[in-house]
Amino acid sequence: MDRPGEGVLLDVRGVTKRFGGLVANNDISFRVGAGEMVGIIGPNGAGKSTLFDLLTGFQPADAGEVLLDGRPITRFRPDEISRLGVARTFQKLRPFTQMTVIENVMVGAFQKTTDLARARRDATNALERVGLADKAESHARVLSTGQRKRLELARALATKPRLLLLDEVTGGVDLRSIPGLVALVRELNAAGTTLVVIEHNMGVIMDVSRRIVALHLGEVIADGPPAAVGRDPRVVEAYLGQAYVR
Amino acid sequence: MPRPLTFTAGLVALALLLTFPLVFTLPYPRDVMIRIFLYATLATAWNVLAGYCGQISLGHAVFFGTGAYTSTVLVKSLGLTPWAGMLAGAALAVALSQVIGYPVFRLRGHYFAIATIAVGEIVQTFMINWDWVGGARGLFIPIDRTGSLLAFQFRDKQVYYYIALGLLLLALWVTRRIERSRTGYYFRAIREDQDAAASLGIPVARYKQRAMAVSAALTALGGTFYAQYILFIDPESVLPLSLSILICLIAVLGGVGTLWGPLIGAAILVPLGEATRIYLGGTGKAIDLLIYGFLIMVISVVQPGGIMALAQRGRRRTG
Ligand SMILES: Nc1ncnc2c1ncn2[C@@H]1O[C@H](COP(=O)(O)OP(=O)(O)OP(=O)(O)O)[C@@H](O)[C@H]1O
Ligand SMILES: [Mg+2]
Numbered sequence: 168m169d170r171p172g173e174g175v176l177l178d179v180r181g182v183t184k185r186f187g188g189l190v191a192n193n194d195i196s197f198r199v200g201a202g203e204m205v206g207i208i209g210p211n212g213a214g215k216s217t218l219f220d221l222l223t224g225f226q227p228a229d230a231g232e233v234l235l236d237g238r239p240i241t242r243f244r245p246d247e248i249s250r251l252g253v254a255r256t257f258q259k260l261r262p263f264t265q266m267t268v269i270e271n272v273m274v275g276a277f278q279k280t281t282d283l284a285r286a287r288r289d290a291t292n293a294l295e296r297v298g299l300a301d302k303a304e305s306h307a308r309v310l311s312t313g314q315r316k317r318l319e320l321a322r323a324l325a326t327k328p329r330l331l332l333l334d335e336v337t338g339g340v341d342l343r344s345i346p347g348l349v350a351l352v353r354e355l356n357a358a359g360t361t362l363v364v365i366e367h368n369m370g371v372i373m374d375v376s377r378r379i380v381a382l383h384l385g386e387v388i389a390d391g392p393p394a395a396v397g398r399d400p401r402v403v404e405a406y407l408g409q410a411y412v413r
Numbered sequence: 414m415p416r417p418l419t420f421t422a423g424l425v426a427l428a429l430l431l432t433f434p435l436v437f438t439l440p441y442p443r444d445v446m447i448r449i450f451l452y453a454t455l456a457t458a459w460n461v462l463a464g465y466c467g468q469i470s471l472g473h474a475v476f477f478g479t480g481a482y483t484s485t486v487l488v489k490s491l492g493l494t495p496w497a498g499m500l501a502g503a504a505l506a507v508a509l510s511q512v513i514g515y516p517v518f519r520l521r522g523h524y525f526a527i528a529t530i531a532v533g534e535i536v537q538t539f540m541i542n543w544d545w546v547g548g549a550r551g552l553f554i555p556i557d558r559t560g561s562l563l564a565f566q567f568r569d570k571q572v573y574y575y576i577a578l579g580l581l582l583l584a585l586w587v588t589r590r591i592e593r594s595r596t597g598y599y600f601r602a603i604r605e606d607q608d609a610a611a612s613l614g615i616p617v618a619r620y621k622q623r624a625m626a627v628s629a630a631l632t633a634l635g636g637t638f639y640a641q642y643i644l645f646i647d648p649e650s651v652l653p654l655s656l657s658i659l660i661c662l663i664a665v666l667g668g669v670g671t672l673w674g675p676l677i678g679a680a681i682l683v684p685l686g687e688a689t690r691i692y693l694g695g696t697g698k699a700i701d702l703l704i705y706g707f708l709i710m711v712i713s714v715v716q717p718g719g720i721m722a723l724a725q726r727g728r729r730r731t732g
Contacts, residue, residue: 249614
């Protein structure tokens, strides 16, 4: 965990977020090295999605700092953070339903080009990577949940991010699609993208990432290799009675 | 339709429109066509902001009035040609749109629409009370019978016809350019989900301002044209809420967020307005609005995408 400062891509320092009396994120700190794949786990309401909102500028943090490549991005707007190379997906999917699949992805691709033909090419590439190229001309609204997840992933990928934050890629997806999505996430990481992945499915997360950060009631309760985190008594306690512990 | 066919059809339509005033020499049919072009231009301009970028403005009369008042004041006070006044009006409308947009774009959905109504009412009230620009009495444009093109006044409606057609073509061309650019994709993304748009790197506020600027400029051009066509303006004719609503209704009827929708809407609603005025007598105005309102209710229940959506559905069935 203690790595030298230069390999660190994302440095989260004591971020706190309150919603009225509720402390959704309480003094959260962790670092993500370039090229790493970090899993984030925690029971419902632990504060995982809120953490992503803080990292990407969708919610202002009440305290703490977020650094990307050593530069503070704490007060930046979502679009600015995106242009610095941080892409995200949303837990509640947000496809542009009145656009076709390729148009959706082109919106992402336009971050790196103003040329229509090039955006189309880049978007097609991203769709191929997620295995959705055959649906390019379909309307986004006709896609299944699994396909929508892939679409959202392709859209984020089309911005060519250095750091990709995925909020529950396998949530709400039928079981048969999960292995494909997991393989895809692995591939992305192998191709050099740094990943932070929120995942409810413990089996999935233990399998794909070599490091896990566990949240509970807004606080980091464990940070380390999957096996160690899985055995951590605080994690076991936090998950006690939760159906998805396997 | 295959591309070459569409292109040919467009050329034929354009040729027909260009010869229309040569065949129909009476003022009345020309006047109806001019109004169709003008309202189609306004609705096309509105469509850039509301249809593509999803920001429903009900205050666009402000920009129309800005165009009308700017050129008129400049011709009266400085003797400046209305053509230059037209550009000045567009520039002022852009500046005004940015000032209005800055606070108003912080609001979403219905709140945005309501705020634009408020801005429209404030501007109208302000102009009613500003005596230097005629107050409630309005302004006459000084008659210039030199017949010079620079004066922007013509005995023959034919010239107005071609100018109005030119404005419409300009608005359509601008829309087409936007549609086929990154900006057009960004506008549509913002319309659909501005958070998702921001997460992909789109500076949402800046693009809304851009949509507003384009929309305001085109609307202001229409305002100057109106002033030079009617030769009289007052807050009641160029700044009313009913104008803002009518522009919106035309686009909604034809189909928002489509290139041709606003033109189709104008081609239907303007003659309809004329008809009700003829058959229902002098009090036609309020009845127009009743009919418009009824039409909008029917559209939103039966075919929310407007006539363009109907046409597209038909095409899909036959194709
Ligand atoms: N905008 C908001 N306003 C008020 N409370 C909020 C808001 N967003 C989240 N919360 C609350 O903050 C807490 C953390 O929510 P968050 O969505 O971050 O949890 P999560 O770990 O992502 O949960 P899940 O696994 O269900 O997605 C919850 O109690 C939630 O109700
Ligand atoms: Mg969540």
